[in-house]
Amino acid sequence: MIVFLSLIAWAQPEPRTVRTIDGPSEQVPPALYPGAFRAPPVMQWGRPLPGPKVNAASHAERSRPVIVGEHAYLGTAGSRELFVISRRDGSVVQTFPAEGAVEAEPVLDATRVWFTDTTGATWCYTLEGELVWKHQGAAPLPTRPTEVGDLLVLRDVDDLVYALDRNSGEQAWQYRRKKDLERKSELTLYAAPAPVSAGSVLLLGFSDGVVVALDKDGGDRLWEATVGEGQYPDIVGPVAARGGLVYASGYTGPLVALEAEDATVRWRFDAGSASAPIFHELPDETLALLHPGTDGVLRAFDAQDGNLLWSWNSGRGGALTSPVSTEAGLILGSGLGVLALVDPDVGETLWTWREDFKLQGVAAPPVVEGRQMLVVSNSGRIYAMLSPQESTVAPHKQRPTSRFRLANPSSKSWGRDR
Numbered sequence: 001m002i003v004f005l006s007l008i009a010w011a012q013p014e015p016r017t018v019r020t021i022d023g024p025s026e027q028v029p030p031a032l033y034p035g036a037f038r039a040p041p042v043m044q045w046g047r048p049l050p051g052p053k054v055n056a057a058s059h060a061e062r063s064r065p066v067i068v069g070e071h072a073y074l075g076t077a078g079s080r081e082l083f084v085i086s087r088r089d090g091s092v093v094q095t096f097p098a099e100g101a102v103e104a105e106p107v108l109d110a111t112r113v114w115f116t117d118t119t120g121a122t123w124c125y126t127l128e129g130e131l132v133w134k135h136q137g138a139a140p141l142p143t144r145p146t147e148v149g150d151l152l153v154l155r156d157v158d159d160l161v162y163a164l165d166r167n168s169g170e171q172a173w174q175y176r177r178k179k180d181l182e183r184k185s186e187l188t189l190y191a192a193p194a195p196v197s198a199g200s201v202l203l204l205g206f207s208d209g210v211v212v213a214l215d216k217d218g219g220d221r222l223w224e225a226t227v228g229e230g231q232y233p234d235i236v237g238p239v240a241a242r243g244g245l246v247y248a249s250g251y252t253g254p255l256v257a258l259e260a261e262d263a264t265v266r267w268r269f270d271a272g273s274a275s276a277p278i279f280h281e282l283p284d285e286t287l288a289l290l291h292p293g294t295d296g297v298l299r300a301f302d303a304q305d306g307n308l309l310w311s312w313n314s315g316r317g318g319a320l321t322s323p324v325s326t327e328a329g330l331i332l333g334s335g336l337g338v339l340a341l342v343d344p345d346v347g348e349t350l351w352t353w354r355e356d357f358k359l360q361g362v363a364a365p366p367v368v369e370g371r372q373m374l375v376v377s378n379s380g381r382i383y384a385m386l387s388p389q390e391s392t393v394a395p396h397k398q399r400p401t402s403r404f405r406l407a408n409p410s411s412k413s414w415g416r417d418r
Contacts, residue, residue, distance in 0.1 A: 075102025205235020
């Protein structure tokens with residue numbers, strides 16, 4: 001999932017004086033960690049997520065932190081609050097009450113924050129903690145609002161899409177996807193991918209495997225196309241759009257590239273996804289679509305013709321998160337526990353990390369700001385890692401790269417830990 005924030009004029013915090021264990025005080029720089037993420041990180045700190053622990057054999061932490069200055073905003077699966085934590089040590093500095101679990105990242109501007117919860121409520125607070133408005137929906141909202149001018153567009157787990165006025169919380173329009181009566185309800189996945197704004201339209205995926213383009217202003221349907229197939233056709237990850245094409249995947253597949261004008265199929269590949277793809281320009285200027293698979297494989301395709309350029313295998317299976325592009329390479333997590341740094345040009349493993357917990361895995365993409373990376377784990381913990389300050393050259397740029405230098409993508413050892 002990708003976070004879009006309005007431009008925020010945050011004042012830069014000044015260094016502050018603290019008292020050390022030995023007695024003398026010293027100046028502590030702001031917890032901003034400026035610089036570029038150019039090298040594999042080292043652990044800074046790790047701690048349990050704030051709020052009550054989830055008492056379940058397994059669960060997913062879907063909320064991705066949103067970094068603002070020295071702090072990060074995040075929700076957790078076990079609490080009814082949006083937390084603001086310190087980037088220095090993860091301690092809680094502020095909370096915003098909700099009525100259900102906050103399972104998605106918030107949206108912020110210079111004065112307010114908006115977020116959703118699993119009761120179907122959408123909340124608007126001032127950054128000082130004063131409630132501005134609340135809108136109560138009928139079904140859980142495990143996804144962030146999408147900003148469209150003065151509207152916030154939301155999509156719930158029952159395939160209802162609606163737009164709220166961001167200032168008042170009043171509903172402007174709605175679109176309801178008809179249920180597939182031939183499909184057993186217990187086979188529907190618990191998901192609600194965020195609407196994607198592309199030009200004058202909104203692009204949405206639904207539990208029946210259909211992608212729909214809606215008019216932004218009134219929610220009128222412009223076109224639809226069936227994408228998802230198999231036992232789980234659900235469109236779980238947000239779609240992507242670029243260069244006149246729309247890209248979407250069912251959970252069990254396939255990946256399909258559609259013409260944005262009329263939804264005709266340009267190309268397809270039999271691979272599923274639970275996360276949004278991203279784009280990357282290769283050294284030969286080919287635009288690659290990076291597709292995180294539910295089979296634990298990250299694949300790079302030529303975005304125009306669907307030619308497979310390279311693939312990287314996590315080696316453990318499990319759905320992958322959306323990759324996060326940094327100067328060091330692509331950072332992504334797996335639902336079965338691995339966090340990896342991957343060369344974006346050739347798909348080679350540069351670094352991996354795993355937790356020492358029985359419950360593990362990463363469901364939300366890591367977030368990187370400056371040299372710091374924050375990662376939320378399904379074990380109910382949050383970790384901060386830092387890219388070394390002295391690094392000046394990214395590992396994947398220390399040697400010439402080309403898409404023609406690939407190992408055999410079908411090799412079973414491709415992408416294993418090295």
